[in-house]
Amino acid sequence: MEGMDDAELARLLRAALLGDEKAYSAFLTGAAALVRSFVRRRVGQGGLDPEDVVQETLLAIHVKRHTWRTDAPVGPWLYAIARYKLIDAFRRRGSRVEVDLDEIAETVAAPQEDRPSSREISKALAALAPGQRSVVSAISVEGRSIGETAASLGMSEAAVRVALHRGLTAIARKFGRGENGNR
Incomplete structure (x- = not known):
């Protein structure tokens, strides 16, 4: 906590609630140092910017400071x-997993040689039940x-997932692709 213990933070917050701007x-x-340490330990390689979480937390602390009970420790709060x-x-x-585009640029830029034409897509869709x-x-x-699909078709999301899986499986079987995409 950079030299501040719970009692010192509580004393400062009590003074701040009474209008002392320097104490606040x-x-x-x-509080920022405490929260920053807490967040950094938990974020790791989670794809989050710890400082964003720290700032959101400080804003919430500011907005909810009146909810802290002055006779309670401030740390747990x-x-x-x-x-x-x-x-x-x-x-x-x-x-979602966030990936730096520079790391995969060559893969993304590579031409897709085995991409189906619109005619092949139409043929595959025509082979499916409505x-x-x-x-x-x-x-x-x-x-x-x-x-979105469930809402527009009046189906449950589970039913949409089942229909999607069955439809893609039927297309794969009909057009000769195995489970791993090989012909």
């Missing part, structure tokens, strides 16, 4: 806010999400 500035400096802001950041990031055709076309051709 010192409290935020100490800070950690709880930081933990929730970290969880929010991981949720926003989702299951429900599967709608789902595969919406997701694989139009680029819609599972949720």
